[in-house]
Amino acid sequence: MSQPLRLGIAGLGTVGVGLIELLNGQAELLTTRVGRPLVVTAVSARSQRDRGVDLSAMAWCADPAELASRDDVDLVVELMGGEGDPAKSLCQAALAAGKSVVTANKALLALHGTELARIAEANGAILGYEAAVAGAIPIVKAVREGLAGNGFRRLAGILNGTCNYILTQMQSTGRDFAEVLAEAQALGYAEADPSFDVDGIDAAHKLAILTTLAYGTETDFDAIHIEGIRDVEALDIAFAAELGFRIKLLAIAAATEHGIEQRVHPCMVQADTPIAYVDGAFNAVETQTDYADRSVFEGRGAGAHPTASAVVADIVDIARGRDGMTYSVPVTALKPLSPAPMDRHEGPYYVRLEVYDQPGVIADISAILRDESISIESLLQRGRATDANGSVPVVLITHEVGEAAMLRALARIGDLDSVRDRPRMIRIEYL
Amino acid sequence: MSQPLRLGIAGLGTVGVGLIELLNGQAELLTTRVGRPLVVTAVSARSQRDRGVDLSAMAWCADPAELASRDDVDLVVELMGGEGDPAKSLCQAALAAGKSVVTANKALLALHGTELARIAEANGAILGYEAAVAGAIPIVKAVREGLAGNGFRRLAGILNGTCNYILTQMQSTGRDFAEVLAEAQALGYAEADPSFDVDGIDAAHKLAILTTLAYGTETDFDAIHIEGIRDVEALDIAFAAELGFRIKLLAIAAATEHGIEQRVHPCMVQADTPIAYVDGAFNAVETQTDYADRSVFEGRGAGAHPTASAVVADIVDIARGRDGMTYSVPVTALKPLSPAPMDRHEGPYYVRLEVYDQPGVIADISAILRDESISIESLLQRGRATDANGSVPVVLITHEVGEAAMLRALARIGDLDSVRDRPRMIRIEYL
Numbered sequence: 001m002s003q004p005l006r007l008g009i010a011g012l013g014t015v016g017v018g019l020i021e022l023l024n025g026q027a028e029l030l031t032t033r034v035g036r037p038l039v040v041t042a043v044s045a046r047s048q049r050d051r052g053v054d055l056s057a058m059a060w061c062a063d064p065a066e067l068a069s070r071d072d073v074d075l076v077v078e079l080m081g082g083e084g085d086p087a088k089s090l091c092q093a094a095l096a097a098g099k100s101v102v103t104a105n106k107a108l109l110a111l112h113g114t115e116l117a118r119i120a121e122a123n124g125a126i127l128g129y130e131a132a133v134a135g136a137i138p139i140v141k142a143v144r145e146g147l148a149g150n151g152f153r154r155l156a157g158i159l160n161g162t163c164n165y166i167l168t169q170m171q172s173t174g175r176d177f178a179e180v181l182a183e184a185q186a187l188g189y190a191e192a193d194p195s196f197d198v199d200g201i202d203a204a205h206k207l208a209i210l211t212t213l214a215y216g217t218e219t220d221f222d223a224i225h226i227e228g229i230r231d232v233e234a235l236d237i238a239f240a241a242e243l244g245f246r247i248k249l250l251a252i253a254a255a256t257e258h259g260i261e262q263r264v265h266p267c268m269v270q271a272d273t274p275i276a277y278v279d280g281a282f283n284a285v286e287t288q289t290d291y292a293d294r295s296v297f298e299g300r301g302a303g304a305h306p307t308a309s310a311v312v313a314d315i316v317d318i319a320r321g322r323d324g325m326t327y328s329v330p331v332t333a334l335k336p337l338s339p340a341p342m343d344r345h346e347g348p349y350y351v352r353l354e355v356y357d358q359p360g361v362i363a364d365i366s367a368i369l370r371d372e373s374i375s376i377e378s379l380l381q382r383g384r385a386t387d388a389n390g391s392v393p394v395v396l397i398t399h400e401v402g403e404a405a406m407l408r409a410l411a412r413i414g415d416l417d418s419v420r421d422r423p424r425m426i427r428i429e430y431l
Numbered sequence: 432m433s434q435p436l437r438l439g440i441a442g443l444g445t446v447g448v449g450l451i452e453l454l455n456g457q458a459e460l461l462t463t464r465v466g467r468p469l470v471v472t473a474v475s476a477r478s479q480r481d482r483g484v485d486l487s488a489m490a491w492c493a494d495p496a497e498l499a500s501r502d503d504v505d506l507v508v509e510l511m512g513g514e515g516d517p518a519k520s521l522c523q524a525a526l527a528a529g530k531s532v533v534t535a536n537k538a539l540l541a542l543h544g545t546e547l548a549r550i551a552e553a554n555g556a557i558l559g560y561e562a563a564v565a566g567a568i569p570i571v572k573a574v575r576e577g578l579a580g581n582g583f584r585r586l587a588g589i590l591n592g593t594c595n596y597i598l599t600q601m602q603s604t605g606r607d608f609a610e611v612l613a614e615a616q617a618l619g620y621a622e623a624d625p626s627f628d629v630d631g632i633d634a635a636h637k638l639a640i641l642t643t644l645a646y647g648t649e650t651d652f653d654a655i656h657i658e659g660i661r662d663v664e665a666l667d668i669a670f671a672a673e674l675g676f677r678i679k680l681l682a683i684a685a686a687t688e689h690g691i692e693q694r695v696h697p698c699m700v701q702a703d704t705p706i707a708y709v710d711g712a713f714n715a716v717e718t719q720t721d722y723a724d725r726s727v728f729e730g731r732g733a734g735a736h737p738t739a740s741a742v743v744a745d746i747v748d749i750a751r752g753r754d755g756m757t758y759s760v761p762v763t764a765l766k767p768l769s770p771a772p773m774d775r776h777e778g779p780y781y782v783r784l785e786v787y788d789q790p791g792v793i794a795d796i797s798a799i800l801r802d803e804s805i806s807i808e809s810l811l812q813r814g815r816a817t818d819a820n821g822s823v824p825v826v827l828i829t830h831e832v833g834e835a836a837m838l839r840a841l842a843r844i845g846d847l848d849s850v851r852d853r854p855r856m857i858r859i860e861y862l
Contacts, residue, residue: 136723138577146569149743292567292740295730312580
């Protein structure tokens with residue numbers, strides 16, 4: 001038996017504790033798979049409270065930075081989270097010292113991934129981040145290795161479990177966003193400050209990483225168009241169902257003639273496509289590639305054990321001596337991302353208007369759409385005015401149209417006296 | 432730029448040609464990913480007919496065995512198929528010579544995988560077979576690496592596209608097996624002799640490989656319980672739909688208290704589980720593991736380009752210097768598989784009987800089930816006798832019950848004078 005691989009873990013939240021549980025529970029299996037034991041020699045966390053796992057054999061480091069320089073740590077596992085220090089400086093220091101790093105930190109990878117990869121590859125260290133994207137789904141490995149012979153047409157994913165849980169609950173109960181969010185918070189499925197999740201930032205962090213893997217481009221978080229799910233109403237979910245769609249928050253990267261699109265926003269997806277059935281805390285990624293065609297990967301998106309499973313996959317890979325490439329190409333071969341501007345996006349749209357039930361309304365709306373060359377695939381007017389305001393919902397599905405024209409039309413429609421409130425728009429994505 | 436990696440390809444059927452197309456089409460991308468060019472230096476096939484790809488720069492080997500010994504071949508790609516020679520001897524010779532082998536040959540791996548892995552690992556060569564299981568889905572990699580921290584509770588897959596196409600067509604058209612099979616043959620989706628596919632052998636070959644990966648056991652094809660889809664009738668598909676199920680041919684490996692179950696047979700799966708929606712030529716695998724919980728992988732199960740995509744993933748991995756383990760543990764650490772006998776299987780069952788519509792029939796059937804301690808979850812009797820034979824279908828869904836008791840009960844029920852034909856049984860699998 002060779003020398004153990006000695007791990008230093010920074011961060012003992014639920015994932016850190018889940019990792020120690022996994023390493024203990026699967027010690028024999030992992031030793032066989034790796035050819036040597038995996039041993040945690042040092043840990044660092046904010047407090048030394050009891051976490052239900054035995055830490056007595058591990059050195060305690062008050063300062064996580066110590067893990068980068070300790071002689072008894074071969075590989076650093078960074079589970080503190082946060083885009084900045086101390087996570088960033090710990091990873092930098094460890095990689096610069098030639099120590100491999102495994103992290104679940106999507107914000108860090110989304111904002112500083114390219115920089116960290118440069119340090120890693122220059123120093124013969126490996127940076128593993130399977131756990132940073134889509135929890136237990138081995139999607140980093142699938143894009144980096146499993147689909148290595150392919151160019152990517154599009155990659156679309158449900159990458160945030162909180163949003164997916166909320167949308168699933170809205171779908172099954174008919175309730176509105178605020179109510180379901182409050183319940184999710186009470187159950188611990190959503191944070192007290194939910195904006196990171198429900199505004200799409202978390203999904204965008206993960207998308208930034210996947211884009212780099214799929215397209216060989218430098219990670220460019222700022223180029224992502226981000227919309228969250230706060231504006232999705234129960235009425236939209238009901239109309240979606242009636243029209244054969246489901247509403248999902250998707251993170252999408254796509255190659256277009258204008259460059260690479262990166263966007264996170266609520267989407268209407270056909271009810272009979274695999275991703276439409278991915279409910280609750282599950283994540284999923286669909287890839288469209290030029291040789292493998294469509295592939296779908298689904299699994300738990302978060303949680304102590306699923307995330308620990310992904311961390312361990314990286315540790316095992318590194319222990320078995322995997323190659324030093326952080327992405328699908330060497331970091332020196334990454335190209336700057338050429339972003340497709342969002343107003344050049346093209347696709348079909350769902351539009352919902354609240355109109356006063358009077359003659360000529362539809363004619364006014366149709367004229368505006370005609371002016372912008374937007375053609376209507378279907379139009380749905382639901383009943384007569386029953387609302388105290390005397391308005392009725394009108395739903396339009398358009399054919400493929402440019403985003404800029406769509407936004408101009410919506411602005412003009414919203415200005416009509418016969419239209420109450422601003423028009424609601426949800427992009428339709430055919431998967 | 433380093434020296435090219437020189438490939439020798441044995442077998443120029445659709446997959447071999449698809450591979451050459453992929454290597455040509457993605458030459459630049461692959462060179463960047465691997466760090467050196469991939470070049471096909473030699474090929475072997477039964478005839479030198481025109482295949483629409485330029486082979487002029489490649490040496491032609493009349494005897495595939497030559498690829499194992501040529502100095503200008505670093506890695507052998509075996510795409511001839513067949514469990515025996517020449518595929519087997521070519522792989523043995525190449526591996527014994529320390530040359531890595533990439534193959535799409537599931538029969539070879541299912542029957543001689545352990546032996547080939549021994550030769551490979553003893554000679555520092557790598558045996559890649561991602562393309563042998565589930566086409567473009569990187570499931571070998573997912574089980575071997577992505578889920579490396581997990582023990583497997585169960586693995587269940589739709590692994591044969593022909594069966595899945597036939598069952599999907601039966602479902603959507605209401606037609607019977609023979610009719611749909613004939614159509615599939617006319618369209619080229621099924622072979623002239625379809626038995627390899629429709630009798631479950633092909634799915635079982637793939638299952639044997641996945642079992643070894645998931646459980647670290649020697650490949651044991653003979654231990655698989657195999658039933659094909661010939662007995663599935665349109666009536667069963669209709670009842671399945673009525674009861675909220677779909678019928679799929681599943682290949683299942685599961686850890687039980689009696690050992691490891693390996694079985695291929697038609698299953699009733701809930702209509703709302705992801706695998707129920709995997710239609711036509713797509714394959715899917717669901718894994719249930721102790722830390723990652725449920726994961727689902729879906730993609731094209733066959734075809735020139737999807738299979739070539741999987742072959743290239745292995746080539747790229749090998750070129751990047753991946754570890755030499757054939758399975759999830761070194762071949763020397765594989766344990767003999769301890770098979771769970773099929774008659775120890777436990778689960779719920781769907782049973783369809785054709786009974787003569789007379790008093791006391793249900794009482795007789797119920798008494799037999801009671802004698803075997805089989806409890807009924809639901810019973811469905813469809814209308815009065817309209818059939819010329821005066822019989823009506825009766826459908827039973829049982830609670831969890833042992834296979835041995837179920838088979839005894841079905842034999843006795845089939846002997847009743849009031850029951851026409853032998854009872855039909857389909858196992859229900861909750862995924």
